[in-house]
Amino acid sequence: SQTIHQWPATLVQPVGSPLSLECTVEGTSNPNLYWYRQAAGRGLQLLFYSVGIGQISSEVPQNLSASRPQDRQFILSSKKLLLSDSGFYLCAWSSTNTEAFFGQGTRLTVV
């Protein structure tokens, strides 16, 4: 069966520090991969999605970037965090025309 791993579960980082969140999927090949963010009291905003290795689509201009170095690995990064980057970050995967399955999320607090 397919599983998705996302870590860390919680993270507190100072303003201006770098960020790296990692997500890996097991049990499937060539998944579509997504990074979403849920800001406090708001819905799920799609940040990045990828349909293959090295293929990244950015949905909103922001202080973050994403990379897909391997088929089942998706990384969310920032060189310098801002206070506004605080939120709940979710990684997800899907196959063609199916529902997306989410990881447990990372609570990022920038202080």
Add this chain to the structure above:
Amino acid sequence: DQQVKQNSPSLSVQEGRISILNCDYTNSMFDYFLWYKKYPAEGPTFLISISSIKDKNEDGRFTVFLNKSAKHLSLHIVPSQPGDSAVYFCAASGAGGAQKLVFGQGTRLTINP
């Protein structure tokens, strides 16, 4: 531009009654619609979906209705149970062939005993 909208931020329903959660969308190219349930500090879990070629899909206590002409879908939960208390998100995909999911803002459902 909010392509998927859930206009009710919260809903309170008595246990045993029907819960009806609503969702509207603006992009007529969406062809696949989904509902997710989310507890605090957890990732959303998939509940039920419907393709644009259907107008109803049922799975146990959960039924999703799609009205394409009105660009509206709803989730019915009957009977409602205390464990159903969570935030519910509707999502849509397929616009322009894209498989990415576009989510609404969510509705917090509270089931009262």
